[in-house]
Amino acid sequence: MKQILLLFVVTITSTMSFDMFSNYRRTDLGNSIDIASMKLLKEIYDKSSEKNVVTSPLGVLTLLSLYASVSEGKNREEIMRLLGANDYKDKQNVEYWLSDSYERLSEHYSKMDPGFLSLANKVLVSDRFTLNDTFAIKAGGYNTEVSSIDFSERKGAADAINTWSSQKSIGKINNPVSESDIDPATVIALLNVIFFQGHWFVPFNASETKEKEFNVDRSTVVKVPMMHLEQSLYYLEDNNMGVRMIELPYQETKFRMIIVLPNDIDGLPEVLRKASEKGLHESIFEMYPVEEVHLDLPKFEIKSKINFKSILQKVGVSSIFKNESTGIVKESSVVVSEVLQEAFVKIDEEGATAGAFTGIFAVQPSALIEPPPHIIFKVDRPFMFVILHDDIVIFTGTYSGNNMK
Numbered sequence: 001m002k003q004i005l006l007l008f009v010v011t012i013t014s015t016m017s018f019d020m021f022s023n024y025r026r027t028d029l030g031n032s033i034d035i036a037s038m039k040l041l042k043e044i045y046d047k048s049s050e051k052n053v054v055t056s057p058l059g060v061l062t063l064l065s066l067y068a069s070v071s072e073g074k075n076r077e078e079i080m081r082l083l084g085a086n087d088y089k090d091k092q093n094v095e096y097w098l099s100d101s102y103e104r105l106s107e108h109y110s111k112m113d114p115g116f117l118s119l120a121n122k123v124l125v126s127d128r129f130t131l132n133d134t135f136a137i138k139a140g141g142y143n144t145e146v147s148s149i150d151f152s153e154r155k156g157a158a159d160a161i162n163t164w165s166s167q168k169s170i171g172k173i174n175n176p177v178s179e180s181d182i183d184p185a186t187v188i189a190l191l192n193v194i195f196f197q198g199h200w201f202v203p204f205n206a207s208e209t210k211e212k213e214f215n216v217d218r219s220t221v222v223k224v225p226m227m228h229l230e231q232s233l234y235y236l237e238d239n240n241m242g243v244r245m246i247e248l249p250y251q252e253t254k255f256r257m258i259i260v261l262p263n264d265i266d267g268l269p270e271v272l273r274k275a276s277e278k279g280l281h282e283s284i285f286e287m288y289p290v291e292e293v294h295l296d297l298p299k300f301e302i303k304s305k306i307n308f309k310s311i312l313q314k315v316g317v318s319s320i321f322k323n324e325s326t327g328i329v330k331e332s333s334v335v336v337s338e339v340l341q342e343a344f345v346k347i348d349e350e351g352a353t354a355g356a357f358t359g360i361f362a363v364q365p366s367a368l369i370e371p372p373p374h375i376i377f378k379v380d381r382p383f384m385f386v387i388l389h390d391d392i393v394i395f396t397g398t399y400s401g402n403n404m405k
């Protein structure tokens with residue numbers, strides 16, 4: 001059980017300089033995604049039993065922002081607060097903010113070289129419903145494909161989702177949903193795939209990868225394949241966070257991975273707690289180059305399946321699971337029934353491959369009504385009976401017990 005805190009920091013920029021230590025731009029959107037991501041990671045970590053987790057918060061945040069763009073009241077407010085909108089109650093501000101941020105990001109990322117980064121969104125709507133025109137236009141702004149499907153054919157619906165996920169992740173995320181994940185009452189599914197394949201700016205030398213010790217906790221040491229590198233890198237000692245950090249740049253311009261190493265062997269939960277409050281950007285943007293880092297980094301692979309419904313409720317997004325949103329399909333309001341993510345990461349000498357599939361599923365409010373508590377009906381006293389054909393009584397009688405002679 002390796003305890004690893006992993007963070008992919010992706011920054012966008014308009015300049016395309018190709019040097020190892022780029023000047024990374026810092027934006028309000030980046031800061032908001034940072035804090036929301038750390039909040040979600042902390043909750044996922046706390047909930048995970050084996051403590052190796054990987055997630056793409058961006059996949060969830062992107063789909064939530066699309067959902068919020070046509071929602072009202074508490075449904076919208078809670079999402080906007082998580083997304084970090086300054087004034088999440090002001091409709092105008094929120095609309096400007098959404099179109100200027102997540103919508104633009106989806107647009108931008110979906111046009112990057114799919115050889116290293118792809119982001120795709122899809123809306124699957126039940127063939128019994130039609131998309132609200134306003135929502136269809138919003139979805140278009142997110143570069144979203146729209147198709148119609150019969151969710152009551154659960155196997156067909158799962159296959160369609162899985163085929164799309166596989167196509168968009170170059171065959172790496174093939175079965176994120178199974179037939180049993182599909183509720184036949186689904187009205188709409190919002191889907192996202194993010195896939196990243198990056199090559200280290202300076203690859204690790206595979207012949208220097210050796211089994212070395214890794215402290216699982218204060219009393220458990222295991223051997224793991226440890227890669228080795230000696231290189232000038234960006235670095236920071238951050239005593240407030242109780243960590244040291246290094247940055248590993250990728251050949252692909254503007255992509256980098258930050259490793260956050262707690263000072264204490266069992267310091268990760270506390271570091272996650274601090275990060276969930278203020279994010280990591282404060283520290284990341286203080287990193288400075290040092291001449292020579294002797295780095296030992298495990299080579300590893302993690303796969304996570306995350307039920308975001310409970311995670312989102314922990315970070316203050318609960319209304320969408322109870323309160324209806326109108327404005328998504330024409331014929332009915334909807335409530336969110338499930339938010340799922342499957343994510344993986346593979347780190348080796350050459351670089352990193354990571355991907356995530358996210359799905360938000362919504363149903364008609366009536367589909368969420370809890371079955372009433374079961375009714376007790378004991379026929380333990382004299383009673384009457386009637387036998388009918390259609391509405392015609394063909395037999396009737398009474399029973400008072402004790403007459404079975």
Ligand SMILES: *[C@@H]1O[C@H](CO)[C@@H](O)[C@H](O)[C@H]1NC(C)=O
Pocket residue numbers: 205206207208
């Ligand atoms: C990789 O490491 C081995 C063993 O230390 C060394 O002989 C070899 O030259 C290195 N290769 C490169 C490309 O640096």
Ligand SMILES: *[C@@H]1O[C@H](CO)[C@@H](O)[C@H](O)[C@H]1NC(C)=O
Pocket residue numbers: 073074075318319320322323
């Ligand atoms: C549903 O919305 C109402 C009105 O906006 C709000 O008072 C209530 O708390 C919401 N329910 C949940 C579970 O958030």
Ligand SMILES: *[C@@H]1O[C@H](CO)[C@@H](O)[C@H](O)[C@H]1NC(C)=O
Pocket residue numbers: 070132133134135326327328329330
């Ligand atoms: C579509 O949604 C908008 C709000 O986003 C709403 O004003 C409009 O009435 C909806 N149209 C239909 C046909 O439901």
